[in-house]
Amino acid sequence: MGDHGNISSSDFYIGLGLAISSSLFIGSSFILKKMALIKLSKYAQRAADGGYGYLKDWVWWIGLMSNGFGEFVNFIALMFAPATLVTPLGALSVLVTAVLSSFCLNESLNLLGKVGCTLSILGSTIMVIHAPQEATVDTLDELARMMQAPAFIVYATAVFTSSMILIFYTAPRFGNTNILVYITICSVIGSLSVMACKGLGIGVKQLFAGVNIFLHPLTWVLLISLVTFITTQLNYLNKALDVFNTSVVTPIYYVFFTTSVITASAILFKEWKTLNTKDTLGCICGFVTIIAGIFLLHAFKDMELTIHNLPVAMHRHGSTSTEHKRDLATEKLLNSLESNSDEEDTIGLLNSAASVEDETDNSFEEIEMNSFK
Numbered sequence: 008m009g010d011h012g013n014i015s016s017s018d019f020y021i022g023l024g025l026a027i028s029s030s031l032f033i034g035s036s037f038i039l040k041k042m043a044l045i046k047l048s049k050y051a052q053r054a055a056d057g058g059y060g061y062l063k064d065w066v067w068w069i070g071l072m073s074n075g076f077g078e079f080v081n082f083i084a085l086m087f088a089p090a091t092l093v094t095p096l097g098a099l100s101v102l103v104t105a106v107l108s109s110f111c112l113n114e115s116l117n118l119l120g121k122v123g124c125t126l127s128i129l130g131s132t133i134m135v136i137h138a139p140q141e142a143t144v145d146t147l148d149e150l151a152r153m154m155q156a157p158a159f160i161v162y163a164t165a166v167f168t169s170s171m172i173l174i175f176y177t178a179p180r181f182g183n184t185n186i187l188v189y190i191t192i193c194s195v196i197g198s199l200s201v202m203a204c205k206g207l208g209i210g211v212k213q214l215f216a217g218v219n220i221f222l223h224p225l226t227w228v229l230l231i232s233l234v235t236f237i238t239t240q241l242n243y244l245n246k247a248l249d250v251f252n253t254s255v256v257t258p259i260y261y262v263f264f265t266t267s268v269i270t271a272s273a274i275l276f277k278e279w280k281t282l283n284t285k286d287t288l289g290c291i292c293g294f295v296t297i298i299a300g301i302f303l304l305h306a307f308k309d310m311e312l313t314i315h316n317l318p319v320a321m322h323r324h325g326s327t328s329t330e331h332k333r334d335l336a337t338e339k340l341l342n343s344l345e346s347n348s349d350e351e352d353t354i355g356l357l358n359s360a361a362s363v364e365d366e367t368d369n370s371f372e373e374i375e376m377n378s379f380k
Contacts, residue, residue: 025084026096032077034103039070104257123303130296137289189247198267200236
């Protein structure tokens with residue numbers, strides 16, 4: 008455990024408990040919202056098709072409140088424990104969702120998906136651990152000056168431009184077939200919503216200090232932006248959950264969202280200036296690990312691969328030529344019967360098909376024997 012001498016032991020464990028509780032609530036919220044969307048799809052227009060019937064479903068609202076409460080608990084945890092502890096623990100929500108989805112939604116991840124999920128969480132955790140510390144901002148005036156920096160203006164412009172392209176061009180065409188479309192919209196918009204939330208947090212501190220923040224125009228800009236961003240984020244997250252497997256959506260969303268938030272925060276608060284060589288290498292390694300995890304999770308999600316059938320799956324590729332021979336022999340036999348060929352030719356084809364069948368059986372027997380060795 009790292010050094011946390013700046014905070015009391017009791018505060019540290021309170022923050023740890025709150026961070027874990029936050030992950031439980033957030034992970035459960037994905038399951039509840041998915042259950043509501045599945046039920047809705049049986050009698051109303053799906054969210055992926057532009058329907059908003061889930062707003063009338065009490066299960067979806069419980070899921071939304073569970074997510075909101077989890078985020079609130081996570082915010083409180085940051086008051087007791089360091090962010091380098093609380094933020095990586097957000098990865099627990101991915102594990103909670105994966106476990107609950109197998110029990111509540113009958114969904115499953117294959118072996119490569121589980122490895123990819125683990126790598127994604129590991130890479131994100133490494134990036135968060137090695138991310139630079141956040142700069143101290145005490146007033147809304149300071150934040151306003153930082154938001155006028157060219158780097159943040161370029162980032163915000165890039166987010167708005169790419170989001171508009173994804174929402175109005177890419178999503179209607181590829182949203183229901185490519186999971187990254189909806190997830191990318193949620194993530195990049197979500198990074199700005201976190202920045203707006205941090206800004207409002209600065210304003211709340213000033214409010215408790217006796218400053219009337221409601222006279223500051225940035226307060227209303229942040230508030231309106233936060234509502235707009237969160238609404239957009241939830242809309243496209245619902246679409247992703249409605250179309251794709253929850254166990255796949257959750258880790259990819261976590262990875263993309265965490266990476267986007269780290270990027271936005273580093274640009275806004277100039278955190279990159281404090282990076283040393285070790286942290287730079289840590290961030291690069293974490294990012295490469297994330298890419299590898301996403302590839303395994305997304306590229307092989309349709310394969311039926313478990314730890315039990317792994318030996319058979321590895322040898323199955325070698326038996327492809329034998330199966331192809333059997334299919335060709337069967338096709339020739341059927342064509343012979345349909346064309347009323349000579350009896351001698353038909354008998355020859357039957358013998359050929361039988362020999363190929365024996366070859367196939369022997370091949371699979373050999374595979375099964377090797378798998379038990």
